[in-house]
Amino acid sequence: MKVGFVYDPIYLKHDTGQHVENAKRLEAIISHLEQTGLKQQLTPVKPRAASIEELSLVHHKQYISHIQGVAQKGGGWLDADTVMSPNSYEAATYAAGGTIRATEAVMNGEVGSAFALVRPPGHHATPQRAMGFCLFNNVAIATKYALAKYELERILIIDFDVHHGNGTQATFYDNLRVLYISTHQYPFYPGTGSIEETGSGAAKGTTVNIPLPAGCGDAEYLKVFEQIIVPVARWFKPRLILVSAGYDLHWADGIALMQVSVTGFTQMVKIIKGLADELCSGRLVFSLEGGYNVTALAVSVKATFDVLLGNTDIEDPLGQSPHRFATPDITPVIKAVKEIHNLV
Ligand SMILES: [Zn+2]
Numbered sequence: 154m155k156v157g158f159v160y161d162p163i164y165l166k167h168d169t170g171q172h173v174e175n176a177k178r179l180e181a182i183i184s185h186l187e188q189t190g191l192k193q194q195l196t197p198v199k200p201r202a203a204s205i206e207e208l209s210l211v212h213h214k215q216y217i218s219h220i221q222g223v224a225q226k227g228g229g230w231l232d233a234d235t236v237m238s239p240n241s242y243e244a245a246t247y248a249a250g251g252t253i254r255a256t257e258a259v260m261n262g263e264v265g266s267a268f269a270l271v272r273p274p275g276h277h278a279t280p281q282r283a284m285g286f287c288l289f290n291n292v293a294i295a296t297k298y299a300l301a302k303y304e305l306e307r308i309l310i311i312d313f314d315v316h317h318g319n320g321t322q323a324t325f326y327d328n329l330r331v332l333y334i335s336t337h338q339y340p341f342y343p344g345t346g347s348i349e350e351t352g353s354g355a356a357k358g359t360t361v362n363i364p365l366p367a368g369c370g371d372a373e374y375l376k377v378f379e380q381i382i383v384p385v386a387r388w389f390k391p392r393l394i395l396v397s398a399g400y401d402l403h404w405a406d407g408i409a410l411m412q413v414s415v416t417g418f419t420q421m422v423k424i425i426k427g428l429a430d431e432l433c434s435g436r437l438v439f440s441l442e443g444g445y446n447v448t449a450l451a452v453s454v455k456a457t458f459d460v461l462l463g464n465t466d467i468e469d470p471l472g473q474s475p476h477r478f479a480t481p482d483i484t485p486v487i488k489a490v491k492e493i494h495n496l497v
Contacts, residue, residue, distance in 0.1 A: 314399020
């Protein structure tokens with residue numbers, strides 16, 4: 154099956170200056186895909202801007218106008234972490250629209266799976282607030298779009314970014330058609346994502362948080378995927394899987410303290426692809442969230458595409474973490490998550 158990728162130079166025009174979330178991230182990914190010849194194996198999917206109506210599937214109209222207004226006035230800081238330039242509003246509408254297009258391409262059968270290489274990222278953006286480098290919640294918007302347009306009964310969102318996707322959780326906290334499952338370093342930014350946050354009302358149980366201590370590596374993540382994510386996905390039976398793909402859990406990434414290698418990402422993506430193949434005819438959409446060591450980001454995204462393409466012999470040029478401290482025991486976390494979600 155064809156693997157789609159969404160990219161457009163508009164994403165480079167969200168100019169954040171010396172910020173860690175900058176255009177060099179996407180430039181590094183694209184140039185690595187070109188240099189390794191992988192780009193030729195992919196099917197380009199052209200993004201478009203999300204309309205106001207599409208953005209307002211998740212965000213309040215007043216908030217959307219506010220973001221548009223800040224861009225028109227030349228940009229500025231929205232909070233201590235999140236900055237806008239004059240072109241940021243347009244780039245953000247294309248980031249949401251790019252994730253929608255990736256979803257459409259998968260749902261229409263143009264491609265089997267797709268990865269939206271977009272920025273600004275989205276999973277911290279709440280219906281009414283920008284935060285954590287995020288303006289519009291790309292994955293949440295594409296999920297709402299797919300629920301409505303294709304009348305899907307259930308969509309699974311897997312968020313393996315090292316941070317908790319508070320905005321995505323907030324969007325679907327009371328929605329039993331969307332199961333949000335997140336692995337994240339905890340306690341850590343943004344502070345949410347405890348085991349006890351499981352959804353509200355009839356949707357109780359459709360938010361699954363797996364808060365992990367700092368220092369987890371490939372073995373710990375693999376355990377979490379095999380013992381929690383796989384059974385939860387099989388129980389939920391999604392019609393489509395979206396992934397908030399953040400690569401800031403790589404050991405070389407300075408923003409957090411996880412120890413995952415490119416080989417670890419390869420194993421995680423293989424499991425996700427296996428779930429999509431088993432549960433929803435392979436329908437799988439990735440959207441880029443974090444990842445701030447540009448070398449680690451580029452090789453990890455390439456490895457992700459390799460898995461989606463079914464390539465074997467996937468390279469890990471960076472190897473395992475050189476840090477030699479002991480990895481934490483996550484048995485208690487796994488046990489607690491299983492208990493609260495009745496997984497046996
Ligand atoms: Zn992150």
